Amino acid sequence: MFNKILIANRGEIALRILRTCKELGIKTVAVYSSADRESLHVTYADEAVCIGPPQSKDSYLKISSIISAAHITGADAIHPGYGFLAENAHFSEICAETGIKFIGPSPEMIRAMGDKAFAKETMKKNGVPVIPGSDGVVSTPEEGMELAEEIGYPVIIKPSAGGGGKGMRVVYQESEFRVAFQTAGNEAESFFGNPAVYIEKFLENPRHVEIQIMGDMFGNIFQYGERDCSVQRRHQKLIEESPSPAIDNKIRKQMGDAAILGAKSVNYEGAGTVEFLLDKNKKFYFMEMNTRIQVEHPVTELICGVDLIRLQINVAAGEKIDILPRPPFGHAIEFRINAEDPDQNFRPSPGKITSLHFPGGFGVRIDSHIYQSYTIPPYYDSLVAKLIVWGIDREHAILRGRRALEEFVIEGIKTTIPFHLKVLEDDKFKSGNFDTSFLDNFLK
Amino acid sequence: MDLNLIKKLVRILDTSGLTDLEVEESGFKIKIAKKVKTVSVNGQVQSIQSVSADPVLSESNANTDAKSGSNEDENKNQHTILSPIVGTFYRAPAPDAENYVKVGDEVSQGSVLCIVEAMKLMNEIECDVSGKIIRIFVENGKPVEYNQPLFLIQTD
Numbered sequence: 029m030f031n032k033i034l035i036a037n038r039g040e041i042a043l044r045i046l047r048t049c050k051e052l053g054i055k056t057v058a059v060y061s062s063a064d065r066e067s068l069h070v071t072y073a074d075e076a077v078c079i080g081p082p083q084s085k086d087s088y089l090k091i092s093s094i095i096s097a098a099h100i101t102g103a104d105a106i107h108p109g110y111g112f113l114a115e116n117a118h119f120s121e122i123c124a125e126t127g128i129k130f131i132g133p134s135p136e137m138i139r140a141m142g143d144k145a146f147a148k149e150t151m152k153k154n155g156v157p158v159i160p161g162s163d164g165v166v167s168t169p170e171e172g173m174e175l176a177e178e179i180g181y182p183v184i185i186k187p188s189a190g191g192g193g194k195g196m197r198v199v200y201q202e203s204e205f206r207v208a209f210q211t212a213g214n215e216a217e218s219f220f221g222n223p224a225v226y227i228e229k230f231l232e233n234p235r236h237v238e239i240q241i242m243g244d245m246f247g248n249i250f251q252y253g254e255r256d257c258s259v260q261r262r263h264q265k266l267i268e269e270s271p272s273p274a275i276d277n278k279i280r281k282q283m284g285d286a287a288i289l290g291a292k293s294v295n296y297e298g299a300g301t302v303e304f305l306l307d308k309n310k311k312f313y314f315m316e317m318n319t320r321i322q323v324e325h326p327v328t329e330l331i332c333g334v335d336l337i338r339l340q341i342n343v344a345a346g347e348k349i350d351i352l353p354r355p356p357f358g359h360a361i362e363f364r365i366n367a368e369d370p371d372q373n374f375r376p377s378p379g380k381i382t383s384l385h386f387p388g389g390f391g392v393r394i395d396s397h398i399y400q401s402y403t404i405p406p407y408y409d410s411l412v413a414k415l416i417v418w419g420i421d422r423e424h425a426i427l428r429g430r431r432a433l434e435e436f437v438i439e440g441i442k443t444t445i446p447f448h449l450k451v452l453e454d455d456k457f458k459s460g461n462f463d464t465s466f467l468d469n470f471l472k
Numbered sequence: 473m474d475l476n477l478i479k480k481l482v483r484i485l486d487t488s489g490l491t492d493l494e495v496e497e498s499g500f501k502i503k504i505a506k507k508v509k510t511v512s513v514n515g516q517v518q519s520i521q522s523v524s525a526d527p528v529l530s531e532s533n534a535n536t537d538a539k540s541g542s543n544e545d546e547n548k549n550q551h552t553i554l555s556p557i558v559g560t561f562y563r564a565p566a567p568d569a570e571n572y573v574k575v576g577d578e579v580s581q582g583s584v585l586c587i588v589e590a591m592k593l594m595n596e597i598e599c600d601v602s603g604k605i606i607r608i609f610v611e612n613g614k615p616v617e618y619n620q621p622l623f624l625i626q627t628d
Contacts, residue, residue, distance in 0.1 A: 062618065062619055071476075077558060077615075077617045077618075078558075078617040078618045078619055078620070079558050079617065079618050080558075080618045081618070087618075092557075092590055092591055093557065093558045093590075093618065095590075095591055096557065096558040096559050096590040096591055097558045097617070099560075099590075099591070100558065100559065100560055100615030100616075101615070126591065
């Protein structure tokens with residue numbers, strides 16, 4: 029087992045990882061930019077190293093500073109959290125070269141799954157259902173149009189090297205194709221440095237359902253159930269839940285098996301999430317695989333009674349997975365509380381927290397790094413807290429969610445707490461019958 | 473009462489030209505003072521160090537070519553060299569070589585003061601002012617973090 033782990037991250041996830049390390053008796057090192065000097069993860073860790081100025085590219089993304097911090101503190105492993113360097117193959121490589129264990133997959137694995145077109149090809153070859161589309165990269169508009177004809181419009185043009193909605197174009201008819209192809213390629217070039225695109229059938233208003241998997245170095249892959257993340261605003265998840273109200277046990281099993289098949293086909297090690305899109309007819313298609321722990325992992329933890337960070341650390345230390353999946357129990361919902369003003373188009377609202385009260389009680393979990401009189405720096409993302417509630421069923425979880433949100437006090441900044449309360453009142457949300465277009469319509 | 477905050481305040485007072493420092497926040501108030509040498513010049517008593525109100529540590533841009541990050545002290549005659557990177561501090565270019573500088577040395581802009589080693593790369597830290605070294609904050613071979621004070625220079 030590791031002697032000392034350096035957490036190459038900040039905010040709530042840094043604290044989350046530190047907590048599990050403490051439980052495992054592993055020494056901890058926090059790294060921080062000069063803007064995060066007052067952050068909770070800095071005081072909580074056994075040691076802390078300032079690695080740079082506020083800008084992420086000069087601190088949390090600066091590989092040399094982080095590796096250097098690991099060397100001077102004698103850390104033997106690095107946990108990258110999510111975002112930042114978590115899916116950076118180069119960072120994984122440098123850790124390996126300098127004798128530090130990267131708690132995550134190998135550089136080859138990150139590259140394989142990071143190349144979206146290649147990942148899809150690999151899944152397809154191994155019998156995992158994929159969205160009908162091109163066989164890898166499409167080089168010319170002519171090639172694309174021929175393919176689109178076969179698949180049937182609407183189609184979506186997507187960048188091979190990136191995501192987050194950039195470099196994507198939906199095409200509804202042939203006459204729009206050429207221009208869309210060219211602009212998508214140009215945008216992909218400017219955002220990801222690579223103009224390569226691929227094409228897929230565009231599923232209108234799908235649901236986003238993902239499967240949590242964990243693989244050890246002995247070839248065992250397990251899946252811990254699904255999370256429904258269809259409540260999204262501009263491709264950013266805001267509410268996640270498990271089990272998904274959209275699928276029955278038959279589909280659940282099929283998706284779980286498909287996820288394991290996909291992970292086994294690449295000999296996956298560590299925590300991963302296989303993302304699927306579910307169409308109106310409950311057919312599911314592989315979308316992409318994320319090779320890191322995800323923000324919404326607590327939803328799975330509450331349903332399955334498992335500490336996913338602990339499993340990650342165990343697997344990285346060469347141990348066998350010891351918590352085998354059991355049938356999920358109850359229903360969990362996560363609300364991402366952001367420092368944003370929902371009445372001003374979710375404008376970021378950094379500043380000082382003048383008054384803070386966390387909700388509590390049975391079935392309420394808060395993952396957060398904020399404290400009263402903490403000043404939220406403006407340089408990083410706006411997530412200030414995750415509220416995750418557990419209930420015996422979905423209705424109960426919603427009631428508990430409302431109770432907890434009403435109890436939650438954060439003053440001095442604007443947050444999305446009132447917004448979440450409104451969503452919980454909505455009949456469509458309560459019915460469980462919604463898709464990824466839900467929030468856009470709700471906000472109109 | 474935050475011990476780390478108090479340590480920081482002491483360090484600010486120590487490395488600056490301030491003689492007194494008083495901080496008040498809701499529920500917390502602290503005053504720290506230090507003795508100052510005074511010199512009689514033509515019958516007038518003058519204190520060597522002058523007082524000003526600005527905080528010592530300000531945000532500086534870390535250069536990737538390892539020029540030192542610097543901050544302007546309240547006292548215009550004193551200048552602290554901060555480490556621009558994370559690594560291990562060495563006084564000399566090699567284990568058996570002479571130290572680059574020692575206390576009392578005169579240095580000029582561009583003089584190499586020390587090495588901060590990061591990932592097996594030896595980064596030479598250059599001085600960005602001219603003056604005399606009056607204090608070295610870190611021992612040879614010790615780890616340093618970003619913005620950690622390394623040298624105190626009395627500028628000309």
